[in-house]
Amino acid sequence: MYPSLAAAKAAVIAIGEEIATFGLPSGICPIVFVFTGTGNVSQGAQEIFKLLPHSFVDAGKLPELSAARSLSQHPQSSKRVFQLYGCVVSSRDMVTPKDPTRCFNKADYYAHPEHYKPVFHERIAPYASAIVNCMYWERRFPRLLSIDQLQQLMKNGCPLVGISDITCDIGGSIEFVNKSTSIERPFFRYDPCTNSCHDDMEGNGVICLAVDILPTEFSKEVGSFIE
Numbered sequence: 244m245y246p247s248l249a250a251a252k253a254a255v256i257a258i259g260e261e262i263a264t265f266g267l268p269s270g271i272c273p274i275v276f277v278f279t280g281t282g283n284v285s286q287g288a289q290e291i292f293k294l295l296p297h298s299f300v301d302a303g304k305l306p307e308l309s310a311a312r313s314l315s316q317h318p319q320s321s322k323r324v325f326q327l328y329g330c331v332v333s334s335r336d337m338v339t340p341k342d343p344t345r346c347f348n349k350a351d352y353y354a355h356p357e358h359y360k361p362v363f364h365e366r367i368a369p370y371a372s373a374i375v376n377c378m379y380w381e382r383r384f385p386r387l388l389s390i391d392q393l394q395q396l397m398k399n400g401c402p403l404v405g406i407s408d409i410t411c412d413i414g415g416s417i418e419f420v421n422k423s424t425s426i427e428r429p430f431f432r433y434d435p436c437t438n439s440c441h442d443d444m445e446g447n448g449v450i451c452l453a454v455d456i457l458p459t460e461f462s463k464e465v466g467s468f469i470e
């Protein structure tokens with residue numbers, strides 16, 4: 244809806260200024276954005292995220308950060324939080340060797356994904372408010388998040404509210420993203436309890452973005468880049 248990338252960025256900066264000035268209710272904090280992968284898409288998504296007041300944390304620090312959530316959810320807490328948190332994860336945060344005597348090795352994982360089991364749902368997802376899925380994926384690799392894993396996470400009170408599946412592999416690394424969405428209607432709501440998708444944003448579940456033609460949103464800038 245914005246006439247240029249600069250105008251879209253200005254709108255995000257304005258939201259950031261509100262967060263920096265008024266803060267966020269501590270009961271919904273820490274708000275953690277998890278970015279998967281470090282390639283073009285991840286860097287682009289992070290470029291926008293960095294317009295907001297933020298700190299980046301290592302994946303290993305997520306449990307510690309989340310412990311602060313439990314404390315701040317005390318009913319009498321009126322604390323405000325003035326920033327968001329970002330966490331960039333790569334394949335070593337997503338899988339571990341099935342053989343416990345072996346260490347993670349990226350080249351070995353890419354060659355023999357069948358020797359590895361998924362751990363993203365245990366190590367990362369329980370602490371994520373939003374997952375921005377930016378990584379390349381093929382069917383021979385374990386999924387990032389399956390339907391069963393999400394159902395279990397939500398039962399355990401996971402803070403996840405949204406998934407931006409920019410990679411948009413239908414039924415792929417995020418199993419329940421089973422359709423792409425349009426620029427006019429970019430989101431759907433996935434309810435893990437009933438394993439169903441909905442057009443409204445009002446009920447239970449996770450809001451998913453699955454637009455597979457995102458570069459067309461910045462057609463002017465793409466045009467000037469090509470020239």
Ligand SMILES: NC(=O)c1ccc[n+]([C@@H]2O[C@H](COP(=O)([O-])OP(=O)(O)OC[C@H]3O[C@@H](n4cnc5c(N)ncnc54)[C@H](O)[C@@H]3O)[C@@H](O)[C@H]2O)c1
Nearest residue numbers: 280281282283284334377378379409410454455456457458
């Ligand atoms: N929705 C859209 O409109 C849109 C736009 C651009 C790109 N994409 C898709 O986004 C994905 C990423 O594109 P990109 O340009 O950033 O690619 P890229 O090659 O620049 O980056 C890919 C990232 O994925 C990681 N990766 C590769 N294989 C992996 C695996 N098996 N497990 C975990 N991580 C792995 C790499 O280390 C790298 O960090 C592609 O699938 C692309 O088709 C979608």
